[in-house]
Amino acid sequence: MLRIPCPHCGLRDYTEFQYGGDASKIRPVHTEECLAPWHDHVFLFDNPKGVHREYWQHRLGCRQWLIIDRHTATNVIEPTTRDPTNSDLMNSDLMNTGRQP
Amino acid sequence: MNAHTRRPQGGHMDRSQVLHFSLEGKPLVGFKGDTLASALLANGIRLIGRSFKYHRPRGFLAAGVEEPNGLFTLGSGGRTTPNVVGTTVALYDGLIAHRQNAWPSVEWDWMAINSLLAPLLSAGFYYKTFMGPCKGSWMFYEPFIRRAAGLGRARHIKDPDRYDTRHAHTDVAVIGAGPAGLAAALQAGRRGARVTLIEQDSLLGGCLLSESSPALTEWRQQVMAELASLPRVKILTHTTALGLYDGHTLALVERRDASAADPTRGQAREVVITLRTRALILATGAIERPLVFGNNDLPGVMLHSAVHTYSERFALNLGSRILCATNNNSVYASACALAQHGAEVIIADSRPHIDQALMESARAVQIRVLTDAQLISAQGRRHVRAATLAVAGQSRPTTLPCDLLTLSGGWNPTVHLSSHTGIAPVYRAAVDAFVPGRYASGHYGAGAIHGCYALPEVIREGATAGQDAAMQAGYPQPVDVIAIPAVSTVPYAFELPRTAYPRTRQKAFVDFQTDVTTQDLTIAHEEGFVSVEHLKRYTTLGMGTDQGKTSNVNGIQHMAALRDVPIPSAGTTTFRPPYTPVSIGALAGRRVGQHFRPIRRSPLHDWHATHGGVFTEAGPWLRVWYYQWAGSSVESAYLEEMRVVRQGVGLSDVSSLGKIDIQGPDAAEFLNRVYVNGFAKLPIGKARYGVMLNDDGTVLDDGTTARFSDTQYFMTTTTAQAVEVMSRLEFLTQQVWPELAVNVTSLSDQWAGLCIAGPKARAVLQNAFPTLDSSDAAIPYMGAREASLGEVPLRLLRLSFSGELAYELYVPSEYGQALWEHLLVAGAHLGIQPYGLEALASLRIEKGHVAGLELDHRNTLDDLGLGKMASRDKAYIGRALSQRPGLKAMDRWSLVGLRLTTTGSPLRGGAVLFAKDEPLTGHGRGYITSVTWSTELNQYIALALYQGGLRHEGEEIVCAYPLKNEYTRATIVSPVFIDPSGARLHV
Numbered sequence A: 001m002l003r004i005p006c007p008h009c010g011l012r013d014y015t016e017f018q019y020g021g022d023a024s025k026i027r028p029v030h031t032e033e034c035l036a037p038w039h040d041h042v043f044l045f046d047n048p049k050g051v052h053r054e055y056w057q058h059r060l061g062c063r064q065w066l067i068i069d070r071h072t073a074t075n076v077i078e079p080t081t082r083d084p085t086n087s088d089l090m091n092s093d094l095m096n097t098g099r100q101p
Numbered sequence B: 001m002n003a004h005t006r007r008p009q010g011g012h013m014d015r016s017q018v019l020h021f022s023l024e025g026k027p028l029v030g031f032k033g034d035t036l037a038s039a040l041l042a043n044g045i046r047l048i049g050r051s052f053k054y055h056r057p058r059g060f061l062a063a064g065v066e067e068p069n070g071l072f073t074l075g076s077g078g079r080t081t082p083n084v085v086g087t088t089v090a091l092y093d094g095l096i097a098h099r100q101n102a103w104p105s106v107e108w109d110w111m112a113i114n115s116l117l118a119p120l121l122s123a124g125f126y127y128k129t130f131m132g133p134c135k136g137s138w139m140f141y142e143p144f145i146r147r148a149a150g151l152g153r154a155r156h157i158k159d160p161d162r163y164d165t166r167h168a169h170t171d172v173a174v175i176g177a178g179p180a181g182l183a184a185a186l187q188a189g190r191r192g193a194r195v196t197l198i199e200q201d202s203l204l205g206g207c208l209l210s211e212s213s214p215a216l217t218e219w220r221q222q223v224m225a226e227l228a229s230l231p232r233v234k235i236l237t238h239t240t241a242l243g244l245y246d247g248h249t250l251a252l253v254e255r256r257d258a259s260a261a262d263p264t265r266g267q268a269r270e271v272v273i274t275l276r277t278r279a280l281i282l283a284t285g286a287i288e289r290p291l292v293f294g295n296n297d298l299p300g301v302m303l304h305s306a307v308h309t310y311s312e313r314f315a316l317n318l319g320s321r322i323l324c325a326t327n328n329n330s331v332y333a334s335a336c337a338l339a340q341h342g343a344e345v346i347i348a349d350s351r352p353h354i355d356q357a358l359m360e361s362a363r364a365v366q367i368r369v370l371t372d373a374q375l376i377s378a379q380g381r382r383h384v385r386a387a388t389l390a391v392a393g394q395s396r397p398t399t400l401p402c403d404l405l406t407l408s409g410g411w412n413p414t415v416h417l418s419s420h421t422g423i424a425p426v427y428r429a430a431v432d433a434f435v436p437g438r439y440a441s442g443h444y445g446a447g448a449i450h451g452c453y454a455l456p457e458v459i460r461e462g463a464t465a466g467q468d469a470a471m472q473a474g475y476p477q478p479v480d481v482i483a484i485p486a487v488s489t490v491p492y493a494f495e496l497p498r499t500a501y502p503r504t505r506q507k508a509f510v511d512f513q514t515d516v517t518t519q520d521l522t523i524a525h526e527e528g529f530v531s532v533e534h535l536k537r538y539t540t541l542g543m544g545t546d547q548g549k550t551s552n553v554n555g556i557q558h559m560a561a562l563r564d565v566p567i568p569s570a571g572t573t574t575f576r577p578p579y580t581p582v583s584i585g586a587l588a589g590r591r592v593g594q595h596f597r598p599i600r601r602s603p604l605h606d607w608h609a610t611h612g613g614v615f616t617e618a619g620p621w622l623r624v625w626y627y628q629w630a631g632s633s634v635e636s637a638y639l640e641e642m643r644v645v646r647q648g649v650g651l652s653d654v655s656s657l658g659k660i661d662i663q664g665p666d667a668a669e670f671l672n673r674v675y676v677n678g679f680a681k682l683p684i685g686k687a688r689y690g691v692m693l694n695d696d697g698t699v700l701d702d703g704t705t706a707r708f709s710d711t712q713y714f715m716t717t718t719t720a721q722a723v724e725v726m727s728r729l730e731f732l733t734q735q736v737w738p739e740l741a742v743n744v745t746s747l748s749d750q751w752a753g754l755c756i757a758g759p760k761a762r763a764v765l766q767n768a769f770p771t772l773d774s775s776d777a778a779i780p781y782m783g784a785r786e787a788s789l790g791e792v793p794l795r796l797l798r799l800s801f802s803g804e805l806a807y808e809l810y811v812p813s814e815y816g817q818a819l820w821e822h823l824l825v826a827g828a829h830l831g832i833q834p835y836g837l838e839a840l841a842s843l844r845i846e847k848g849h850v851a852g853l854e855l856d857h858r859n860t861l862d863d864l865g866l867g868k869m870a871s872r873d874k875a876y877i878g879r880a881l882s883q884r885p886g887l888k889a890m891d892r893w894s895l896v897g898l899r900l901t902t903t904g905s906p907l908r909g910g911a912v913l914f915a916k917d918e919p920l921t922g923h924g925r926g927y928i929t930s931v932t933w934s935t936e937l938n939q940y941i942a943l944a945l946y947q948g949g950l951r952h953e954g955e956e957i958v959c960a961y962p963l964k965n966e967y968t969r970a971t972i973v974s975p976v977f978i979d980p981s982g983a984r985l986h987v
């Protein structure tokens, strides 16, 4: 079973999370009116065999939206790298130890 | 009990506990510690089934999980379990067993006539014969084939037993409690790690249970005693590791015998355990490989290791003249043990040269050893009575009489679990076996799993793995290495199989359970099947419930020989969970009946249940469908409830709506970005209807949001989208616009929602809250007020889903029932009555409000008639992509109202719509989403999505419902059937 290290809650089963899509692309600014950038953002995705940056929400936990680098072939998750609201937590020791109950 | 079979002493049974069981109703006895298989053999029962296709007589081949033949149906009534492997069932008192796949009995089976039809039943027979050329031939033949070729049958009676699920954590999981696993568990346990030792058998020890050496017996006892003394070591017997998954997670099933689990006392018969571990050790051992020759499926032909186990662990003498056929060293020690128990033993070794020490050890106990001897066939009708061999130096085959023929074609390491992680097994020539390609990070292997068979070495490997795994799990303190028993062993040596199996006219079985012979493999080869994966599916090799534990490698070897390629080039097969079959009941656990999935209930649920509420499922929610005050069936009740709302006043529970608190200095800006319509200027004390889009421009949800202060808003969402909308808002605040000072909090569970609707709603409100000014001026349409009921805070919104004067009231959930009862009392003199979901839905259809049935994530604002809401002056989510040409096309399926114009059949939800004069074929021009009888209009009305929408207003169309052969006509009208000007809302 895929297990995800939540920086707030520790290492948890993926069943507590909801996949939230590709996080590797930058969302167009809110006021962007052109179709093309929105089209690319909403409809065009790579399907890599390898590390994929993706959103997961810890719905049955802290409800934080996480950005996770997951290897699509091995399910190995690299330490989380980017969270605009919680950068301090992301770099804390919890990340590395994967606190277990 | 057959005294000739069971020796008076020895074995691991408890002879003081006699157990009674039955086979086909015949009473039998065995001992505590027996398996069903050993108990049957002790009772002299050798014939245990008929084979899958040819109905040939079969006996036990093995003594463990690899057994292909010995499948039984256990239990009776709802407790019946088919296809249980008899060699893995710990005998219990009262066990009821039946043999399978034979009619009328195993001894005399009519279906054995299939043997005469054998030429027809070869590889690919079903495909070639029944799949064509004549369409439908499979349909005709299938029932006959299923009856003739099959396994046990499941029953259609409810299983009274209880099954459970457990979640567990450990530091080091050790799979297999043979010598390697015991050593690993103890070594890791000494380091202080939490260890979980998993053993599918009822006893610990694995192959040690078949050893009579005092040094090994003592070592096993000592290790078990020390393990028992370590509080952080948990031992699970009767527990099989079904699968190994990502994240160091194991799925286990713990099986308790049916007599030990009492469902009435809450005891589970089987428990599926999800075990999360930091490190794990695969000590899963190896399974002996049979030899392939003519009639090798006769009862009395068994794996050598199985005969050894039956002899030493269960004290059974299964033969007096035993022929041991082998290609390797592993049989010699155990053959000597068989001879010492009094049997006349001959070893037929296919190798020309054998280790001198082995030769001498055999001679010392009067065992005759034939070298360079190849088995050709076995003879006998229901049991083996002789075997024919080609012996080097003899011009003609030799036939030797025997009453037991044991086979050892080498060993197949049990690589299944490592294979589950996606690591393909690789062929290792030094041990002529497939071993794990590698071990994943944090996984360790010890012993026979990678071809290490010499006992002291196996135990040393186990100890090392235990050491490493404990280190990995965070226990670095060094400790004493466990004792290694002093036993001498001969190194494992073997002969590779000859290029092809000896030619014989008799059937030579590769897969016993699915009846696949060398002839089938040859046919598949001649027809061009070169991939093992294709071969499996064409011949059914390895496709039985045993997943080919004894057949896969022999099949691959045969294929390699036919193709004249080395074994690695012929490939390997992929093993998938479960390792052994698992009952559906265990997988379901408690998720049956009412517990199939979680149910959400309103805080007012109990009141509804005790006041005539009849419930229906709405997504995960149980909601009141209708109340019995209004009628005894939904058809009559909802009409009565609608009348009360339209003419008087009704009260309904809308607690399932999503409720979200939105606070912060930027809350207005946030809402303004989320909704398509303007929210920046919503005044305090007012609510506004809003629609939000998905990024792709389709409609996500609608609802209302009220403003209670400069920085505080209260949003409601539809029941269906409550979870998704909340998650979406969190995404936007956390990841997209972290610069906005706004927070969102779900109040869905914290607040109950009630709706008073009807022309007399205000009168109820005035009576219920005498101090609150509820006049139209004080609380106008779309007004929002904070009030209180005693000490309890209350939010009041004047808005309407039904089209009548209506108020929504929100209070903390625990006060929901108090408010509900308060309103019923306050409105009693006005005839207030509760109304349910059916009436609620019908009222909104009359008013043309869209809901979940219309909002299918494919419609645009224009499709739903909401295009005018979209602001032209601001950006909002989904705006850019909502302008795509395809979403602006004129012929999109858009919301319309329908009025039935013919009499007879009603309108039906899901009916397909066609233009009046076109042929009724294809997908039509739309479909009906919602239907109701209109009490106001006295006719059936509906909401529908129709191509071109209201541009066809006034046209008569056809509503086709072919499932009931109904074809009705309806006229397209505005979806707002009543009060289009909204006069009733502004009273």
Ligand SMILES: [Zn+2]
Binding pocket: A006, A007, A008, A009, A010, A058, A061, A062, A063, A064
């Ligand atoms: Zn979390």
